[in-house]
Amino acid sequence: MNDQRFARIQAMLALRQHDLTVCMEQVHKPHNVSAVIRTADAVGIHEVHAVWPSQRMRTQASASAGSNSWVKVVTHPTIGDAVKRLKQQKMQVLATHLSDDAVDFREIDYTLPTCILMGQEKTGITAEALALADRKIVIPMAGMVQSLNVSVACALILYEAQRQRQNAGFYLRDYSLLDDDEQQRLLFEGGFPVLARVAKQKGLPYPRINAQGEVDADPSWWATMQSTGKKR
Numbered sequence: 598m599n600d601q602r603f604a605r606i607q608a609m610l611a612l613r614q615h616d617l618t619v620c621m622e623q624v625h626k627p628h629n630v631s632a633v634i635r636t637a638d639a640v641g642i643h644e645v646h647a648v649w650p651s652q653r654m655r656t657q658a659s660a661s662a663g664s665n666s667w668v669k670v671v672t673h674p675t676i677g678d679a680v681k682r683l684k685q686q687k688m689q690v691l692a693t694h695l696s697d698d699a700v701d702f703r704e705i706d707y708t709l710p711t712c713i714l715m716g717q718e719k720t721g722i723t724a725e726a727l728a729l730a731d732r733k734i735v736i737p738m739a740g741m742v743q744s745l746n747v748s749v750a751c752a753l754i755l756y757e758a759q760r761q762r763q764n765a766g767f768y769l770r771d772y773s774l775l776d777d778d779e780q781q782r783l784l785f786e787g788g789f790p791v792l793a794r795v796a797k798q799k800g801l802p803y804p805r806i807n808a809q810g811e812v813d814a815d816p817s818w819w820a821t822m823q824s825t826g827k828k829r
C-alpha cells in the first residue's frame with residue numbers, strides 16, 4: 598500500500614480505544630445500527646456488540662460511510678451471553694434507561710473499561726439487561742418528547758467518553774493497544790482490500806504486513822492466490 602495509506606491506518610490503530618464499547622440490544626433498524634457503528638469508528642471504538650438472534654446483522658451502507666469495515670461487530674444470541682463476555686473483559690456495563698433512579702450520563706468515569714448498553718427503538722432496554730448492568734444512566738430530557746433516537750443518544754454518551762479519555766491522554770498514544778493479529782487483519786483488509794477478498798474466498802490465511810506496509814507472503818501463497826482453481 599502507499600506510504601500515506603499505511604501511515605493513516607497506523608495512526609487510526611494507535612487511537613483505537615480497546616476498552617470502550619457499545620452493545621446494542623435488539624436495535625433493529627439498519628440506519629440506526631449503521632449510525633451507531635459510524636459514531637463508534639469516529640471515537641476510536643474497534644469492536645461493538647449486538648444482541649441479535651441471527652448471525653447476520655443488517656446495516657445500511659450509506660449511514661455507515663465505510664465504517665463497517667473498520668469496526669468489528671460481534672453478535673450474541675442473548676443479552677446474558679453479551680454481558681458475560683463484557684464482564685470477562687472487566688468492563689463496567691452501563692444501561693441507558695429513562696428512569697428516575699438512573700444517573701446523569703456525565704457523572705460516569707469513562708476512563709474505566711466501559712460498555713454502554715443501548716436499547717431497542719420502541720421498547721428500550723429489557724428488564725434482563727437492567728438486572729445484569731452495573732449502573733443505569735440517562736441523558737436529561739427537558740422537552741415534550743420522552744426519548745432521543747437511539748443513535749443520537751449513543752453519540753452523545755460516546756462523545757462524553759471521548760472527551761474524558763482525551764483529557765486523560767488516551768488519544769496521545771503512538772502505538773496500538775489492539776492485539777497483533779487484529780492490527781495485522783486491519784492493515785491487510787484496509788491496505789489491500791482486493792487481495793483480502795480473494796484470500797477470504799479461497800480460504801487462505803492472511804499474510805503479515807511488514808514494517809514497510811508490504812505484503813510479506815511466500816511464493817506458494819501468491820501462487821494459490823493467482824490460481825484459477827480449474828482442473829486442467
Ligand SMILES: C[S@@+](CC[C@H](N)C(=O)[O-])C[C@H]1O[C@@H](n2cnc3c(N)ncnc32)[C@H](O)[C@@H]1O
Pocket residue numbers: 693694695714715716717718719720721722734735736737738743744745746747748750751
Ligand atoms: C427511543 S429509545 C426507547 C424508548 C422506550 N420507550 C424506553 O422507554 O426506553 C431507544 C433507546 O435510545 C436510548 N435513549 C434514548 N433517549 C435516551 C435518554 N434520554 N437517556 C438514555 N438513553 C436514551 C436508550 O438506549 C433507549 O433504549
